[in-house]
Each structure stands twice: as C-alpha cells, then as structure tokens.
Amino acid sequence: MLVLSRKKNESLVIDGKIVVTVVEIKGDKVRIGVTAPAEIPVHRSEVFEAIQREQSQASTTPVETTSEG
Numbered sequence: 001m002l003v004l005s006r007k008k009n010e011s012l013v014i015d016g017k018i019v020v021t022v023v024e025i026k027g028d029k030v031r032i033g034v035t036a037p038a039e040i041p042v043h044r045s046e047v048f049e050a051i052q053r054e055q056s057q058a059s060t061t062p063v064e065t066t067s068e069g
Helices: 045-060
Strands: 011-014 018-026 029-035
Antiparallel strands (some): 011 018, 018 029
C-alpha cells in the first residue's frame, strides 16, 4: 500500500486518468473527490464488496426454467 500525506485541495493522480483530491478535513473525517473517466466505476469499498457478493450469488444461483406442455 502506498501511503501519502495530502493537505486540503491537494491531489494525487492515478495512471494519468484518475484524480483524487482532498476536499475537506473535519476532525477525524476527510472528504475526498474523485475524478475519473465514465468507463471506470468508482465505489466506496463497502459498496464494491456488496456488488461483488451480489454478482457472485447471481452467478451461482440456478435459473429456474418452466416447461409448458
């Protein structure tokens, strides 16, 4: 893991495409802004994990079929 120090309004750039900016610092909370191309999804880690679980469950859940006859 790369650990960096940044002050308010300072940024870091990832792969020349994603910019992460410190927007506000209040006590022990830091607000960050992320600018990324539309084709790159950006999620909080807990949301990303929930999406992964949902996709995993969907891929392992058998699809019910109905037979008409």
